[in-house]
Amino acid sequence: MAVSVTLPALGESVTEGTVTRWLKAEGERVEADEPLLEVSTDKVDTEIPAPAAGVLASIKVAEDETVEVGAELAIIDDGSGAPAAESAPAQAEAPAEAPAAQPEPAAAPAQEAPAQEAPQQAAPAAPAGGAQGTDVVLPALGESVTEGTVTRWLKEVGEEVAEDEPLLEVSTDKVDTEIPAPTAGTLLEILVGEDETAEVGAKLAVIGQKGTAPAQAEAPAAPAPAQEAPKQEAPKQEAPKQEAPAPAPAPQAPTTPAPQAVTTPAPDPVPAAPAPAPAAAPVTPAPAAGEADAAYVTPLVRKLAQENGVNLATVKGTGVGGRIRKQDVIAAAEAAKQQQAAPAAAAAPAASGTKAPAIEASPLRGQTVKMPRMRKVIGDNMMKALHGQAQLTSVVEVDITKIMRMRNKAKDAFAQREGVKLSPMPFFVKAAVQALKAHPVVNARINEDEGTITYFDTENIGIAVDAEKGLMTPVIKGAGDLNIAGIARKTAELAGKVRTNKISPDDMSGATFTISNTGSRGALFDTVIVPPNQVGILGIGATVKRPVVVDHPELGETIAVRHMTYLALSYDHRLVDGADAARYLTTVKQILEAGEFETEIGL
Template identity: 55%
Template sequence: MSTAVVLPALGESVTEGTVTRWLKQVGDTVQADEGLLEISTDKVDTEIPSPVSGVIEEILVAEDETVEVGALLARIGDGSGAASGGDAPAAEAPAADEAPAQEAQSTAAPAENEVEASQASDQAQAPTPAASGDATDVVLPELGESVTEGTVTRWLKQVGDDVAVDEALLEISTDKVDTEIPSPVAGTLQEILADEDETVEVGAVLARIGSGAPAAAAPAAEGPAAEAPAPAAEAPAPAAEAPAAAAEAPAPAAEAPAAAQQAPAAEAAAPAPAAPAAEAPASADSDSLYVTPLVRRLASQQGIDLSTVTGTGVGGRIRKEDVLKAAESKSQAPAAAAAAPAPAPLEVSPLRGTTQKMSRLRKVVAERAVASMQQTAQLTTFVEVDVTKLAAFRNAKKDEFNQKTGAKLSFLPFFTLAAAEALQAFPIINSTVDGDSIVYPASENISIAVDTERGLLTPVVRDAGTKNIAQLAQEIADLAARTRDNKLKPDELAGGTFTVTNTGSRGALFDTPLVFLPQSAILGTGVVFKRPGVVTVDGVDAIAVRSYVYLAISYDHRTIDGADAARFLGAIKTRLESAEFTANLGI
């Protein structure tokens, strides 16, 4: 049995890596933790070790190829797979030099053998049906240090469906997070090995993806080829053209052997030998325009046509920074051209009048909310903050900030920094209750509430008290984007000591946020709005247009008194109203 080698998580914001050099080759014997290959990312160059001892049977990613975290890199087994895999090219080489009839027969033989193997496997009811020689296993990747298994909640693709690289295949649910598992390669979904509601361990094979039809469809293709072998032998020209077509389109290299094997059968079934060759360039064109789901969703949200964006990533791949830059250029268009039409009427939801089962995430949130209200004594304190100076400071710095960091300068990083500083001065707000003891953490790990289609999630900004505005803005934006795109690791949702929820992002003035155990407090930030306010100029009161925000802190009254909450909010109010953040910008 072979073991899959996948690209592990290489950092909180690293989503992909480029293979710079393979240290081992197919057939080499490796020891556990011995270096297999070198990977380069935007932040670090590192070696990927072997998870087990054995023989490298297959290498699935070429040098200079960029792959996503969790992608399948290689397979390691007892050597049997490498032997069979290594014999195939050697057998094909002399066939290319022999007569055309012999070439056609040699290419047809592997297809027939695979069909017979598939039939024999089905008759024996083996737990792992045979797959074609170019099939790639889709395995359950690591989803966090403490996560060992996951439950298949829904298959997004079915057997026979075509999938692209990084296109979502299925949804997996764990104790900590629900996420999508992407396809490591482009091809056709040939087998599904884990049913919905089935629980599987990390590293288990979930499905197989190949370049041909599913194994169940192979016998149907065999019939015409077996009935008419002569025409296949009499027409070697299209078979000879297949390698040429493959050479002209190096991107789908993994599909070349399957195309060569299927050429004789296709000629016997129908007189259209040029069709397979014509499909290869189209596949290459579609792959060259591929972007990750995160970038595609971001482009949709920003209203950006990806065909107009020039990618700056490896191989010309479009990155999220490219989409953000295009969105910024679009927003700077003349106001007359950006005139918005009248708002469309609200659409009637298809959920109206239906009954739906709660999702796993909604059940967890519901249970935790009820437990929090039953086990704690919660109340909320409000304060009004004049952020006129802060608004002016932000407007003066936001363009420079965006150019130097690539992140937008919103009010949230300022609120988060002020809260982290206040937590250091008033640690009772950052504390947790353990029996009859109060635990004061040594760091300020601030959970940021993120609204997603699946529900509310709270990824954690760790050691927020040690970071500047630029670091906070970039990390909050990264966490929010990966949360909405199911790219978070479970560990990134754990360990928070205090929460900030920006209810003002949807226009709310304020609310009374709910504290979730084991935390003792949560800060709600309302929308920043303008209204007339009283100011004192040269000792004289006057009315002026000012910018305000309401801050609300909900807290556990078992350990936090109202005076503690008021002092905490007062410290944040003073910090924000002074707007002295020049030294904290980080640019």
């Protein structure tokens, strides 16, 4: 039975989505709720899971195509009839293989050499091998991509492969990528050699079930102990020795030391020269062996790892399904450099004072890469906001010394009681929403088509989060009804969803006012851009200690070291006047400097 995969509703105001990447190719097996494709909207990127288990029969919407909510994306065949069709030929061919297996021991020694010298001649045997195995086909690699060139095989004939393990690298006129193994088993034959070009859907190789290829290789292993040269040339004969020690432990016990003993006393013959040939094979997959435990990586990531000396087996991927991304490799390289620099820094004399940080050149220098869709969405929204609004910025300076001292006293007990850290951010959000209640002109929206203004009766605060994909703004719904603890928990929850790629479109929609903590990266203040459909955004600058003139009730005017920060309000001058902005900022300043939050944080 065919199951239709449709584009689900991805948010209250989301009407369409763009397919950015298919995680499965046509003909591949998918499980229920397994990520099937990635979809991008104007609010968030998300994954669409498979509604049922089966085989991806056909893809209806190609990558980079945009469709409306409810449109059919693909069809999954639950395979109710497929297993029966596949089991029938398998049973019919089983007896044919049984008699064929009897003459093979006699012909095996003669067939070993040609099988190794001309692996491409295995194509005529494809019907027999293909009947027992799974075909590896060239998947669709883009909307306009019709063919691809095999640049490198990561596995050799006779090697074991795991499901979704990188099998080969393919190059097209648009991108270089890896093709994963559709199933686990033994690579029986390679039908398309390196540097050969094949069309989309063409058969590239055949993978058989585990134990199929070793069963045929066991026959020459027993009667021909003297054929040590073929054993060295054909690594697939070594696998059966490891897989089947149980049936004949007594004869294999002497057989195992025999090749070692023969190899040691007989380095003189010519067969000793081919020995480096199999040694060269492990050298090629050496990086792949280290990457076998890691997630699926692209050729670009592997190349970047090699250039920076990063072992992919030690890198934890943050991509889909744990895949290692370029940013993960860059982060691992920077961490390694910091570890190497740490001993040198420790050895430096303490009296040397502050030193300039070591500046390393980014691996992105000199590269031209495709602009991510998230960056396009951010850019479009920013240009839309700048071109559609009359924006300007007002700035005030705030003394938050009392809040910082209060936070230091309460942060340990607060974290133990509430389960989240107490950062300065919730104090700013609390002050901002209290001021919005008194100044609704900043918490409003201009309805250009109707020529009206909507003054919101709730404070839904967008929190700008610096994510790996770009700036994202999840929304704290009803922030005006939350206390410091509630704001802290909600902020931590939304930021965690953004950084783990679990944010939903509903979490990103409905903001009436936005707060951006640009000071978290050291900026004193910033002229932040007002998002579309809003009229104000508050930018929080870095908190620094500075000498400030303080009017003390007893000491009069004196100079003291205080914790100071800048608050920058960008606003749409079509609705908010400069006086309105100044009044709002003054209210926020007064709330923060008063610092009456003791009861909310447990002091």
